[in-house]
Amino acid sequence: MNIDDPRIFLYRPGLLDPDSAQQLAKMSLASCDDGEIYLQYSAVESFGFDDGRLKTADYSVDSGFGLRGVSGEMTGFSHASEISEAAIKRAAQTLQLLDPATQNPAAPPQRTNRHLYTDGNPLEQLAFAKKVALCEKIDAAARARDPRVKQASIGLSASWSVIEIVRADGFVATDIRPLVRLNVSIVLEENGRRESGSFGLGGRYLYDKLFDESEWMRAIEEAFKQAEANLRSVPAPAGDMTVLLGPGWPGVLLHEAVGHGLEGDFNRKGTSAFSGKIGQRVASPGVTIIDNGAIADRRGSLSIDDEGTATQENILIEDGILRGYMQDRMNARLMGVEPTGNGRRESYAHAPMPRMTNTYMQGGEDDPEELLSRVKDGIYAKSFGGGQVDIVSGKFVFSCTEAYKVKNGKLGDPIKGATLIGDGPVAMQKVIGIGNDMALDEGIGICGKGGQSVPAGVGQPSVLISGLTVGGTGG
Template sequence: MTQSTTQAAGPVSGPASGISHKRYFFEKFGITERLLERCLGEALSAGGDYADLYFESVSSTSIGIDESIVKSASQGVSAGCGIRVLSGERTGYAYTDELSTEKLLHAARTAALIASGPAKQPVVGFQETKAPSLYPAPALDLDSDLSKKLELVNRADKAARAFDPRITQVRASYADELRRILIAASDGTFASDTQPLARLNVFVLAKEAERTARGTSGGGGRVEIDFFETEKTPEHFAREAARQAILQLNAVAAPAGEMKVVLGPGWPGVLLHEAVGHGLEADFNRKKTSAFAGLIGREVASSKVTVVDNGTMPNRRGSLNVDDEGSATQETVLIENGILKGYLSDKLSSRLMNMPHTGNGRRESYQQIPMPRMTNTYMLAGEDAPEDIIRSVKRGLYAVNFGGGSVDITSGKFVFSASEAYLIEDGRITAPVRDATLIGNGPEALKYVSMVGHDLELDEGVGTCGKDGQSVPVGVGMPTVKLDRMTVGGTGR
């Protein structure tokens, strides 16, 4: 997959425009600009540097099938508003799930009391954020497409079972949502968006004699249901999950020790996301709890490594026209040729650290405060041919897919389990291995990158990132990458 270029911000028209998004809240809930100004005035009535209002309305559907039987199905609609007041480093926050004038003003006064500080008057009037249109903004009908969504999971179930008789269990699920947001702030920010999100997942178990193995696959993005008919079908994900499970039935025990490791393109970028990306979020660096704190301008990786965070990629799971503080997203270079260039910031971190605002303020819902979060984070392609990278390794591990993992932000240490990996012997990919873990330190691991492929790929659209109890959709990616030194955990030789 080729690198996506940043789209310039500018006025947009049609159903995805800011005016259309704004009218949704104005017409459905009776919100007016005068009410927005009153709420901001109440929010700053006890003092403070800044206040914002985050309105949200979400319509969602989910369907789950297990053993060819629909085991779960739900539809829901929720709406609410979160009101934030900043005073120095102090944050006051309150929210309401009732969008009446009385409840909104009460929430504003509550946030004001929590974050009381030096007085500041809010601006009167707003300047609408100009942003690109990166994804469709469909009119969602919760009932009309339900049969189509059920058909998707049934097709996935049938395809996985047909792949091989050793597939003994299949679970498939589909989930989507349409999120509408409106943000108004005392600095004059006024922004709105309609954000679709859909995902199809397949999980399988395979059994042969006494050995069992599992496989998972899935994908989606900020797309409509037609994506799963024209781009990536249920059969595609089902066959991929089944292939992984069958492969693991005959896998050998992973070797243990320090060795050369080659990471495959695409989803292995999750290691980059966890081991490096979180450490480059501004709040951790403002508090000096990140292993990357104070290292801007210094070498933190091999000169072959350039890492970016890009929220402007059309239809990608981590992309946003505007972030949850009403700022247009952008492409931000984090590491360039091994040199740390900057951090991902929200408005608070940008102001307190006197650094550029990157449009990375994100939150799970109106019930939570925004914080610096990644969007689509990936390493840029290099110049090496993937086959040359494999041929350069006499003995090592080729990791193609990852399952769970964890990272200590302060130390940078990480542990990841590889759900699909192979031995590399004399420059050839040979036997699949099981129970392989990769152990390392984020700021150190990237210094051992010696070859970077020209085959950059992004993940299929399944990433969900957790931080401080909040989960948001993200994207990851990387080309084929060779690390000359990494610790592999396993039970083999």
């Protein structure tokens, strides 16, 4: 390898070389149905600007390997932060505890040369001082936006990861993954009342887009408008009512309420509300839900997943009919289907599992304004904060960070403290309108499952749901 090969962060003289890694994979996984050595190097930086000055500036690097062997339904996994022949040989001892293989080893993933994002390293793109200067500039512009601005917080972060997957059958795949993110939060004060708003954007690209003045000014403006709406907010109403979800980021509700229930492991074990329902109607006509990890530069995208499978567009629900699940290699093999490119892991220290990439509802034909006109007494939810779901039942709870009353088809007062409570499969059956304004989120999503967090994307058009329970304190 030459000095320009990013794999120099994985292979070091005297510790491990590519040929030795392949021999170790062949030796360690000889008695397994499937598995791999997963090598990773990552560098991460973050800046926190608060109270008009730089509060935090962090930089860290990490590297290591994960060795996984799969026999039948059993998985053996070991990892270490030392990438060396000796460490991998020690880790291989874990695999001796597995049952003998079925003598039907899984075929390797199909190779691909596709690259969905740059190999460039955003951390090395600009000097430290320029990144701090951008935070200062955003902070100053946010504070100058309005005399009511009492606080502005800026978060800027980037990571760069080199991964290599080495299998016993000779398959080797490498991926180089950049990721950047900008967050702006603003606090407004008026008549003794303080409220906040926030906005973020990011993706698998370099810092260039975030340093574009039109982009960070847009972030300021969106955060300001949300804070201003919250300043005028009244207590949220409570009860069962019609809900109009806005386009883009509100797809996070779809991600939690439906997406997790369509992951292969839950369905193989029969613990999802969608288990055993392939070919059945699980949503209203017109509802098509897709997971697509192959969209260029998106936060949730991967050229290959963390098992080496090329990502793809997976139609999960088509016109309301359940068509398939998101699969990693193990669950796909045990269910007798093909992997879908959804085997993901947080890092080398974690085993892969079926995870979402960019999950969204396809757009429909309805005019968003016409959908609003159909709401006689309900709410319009434009942005969400945290939420949670029970996979078995599909029940979810979500908090709104920006929402409005709707009366006779007209937007009314902003509301504060609204939560949406429902059942994912039932909610999908209550979709009565799908807008023609489908949008993906701005690139800030983080998905948690099984103690692991990975970047993910969401999206949807405006969606009209005939009935959800709204939790609030108002009348």
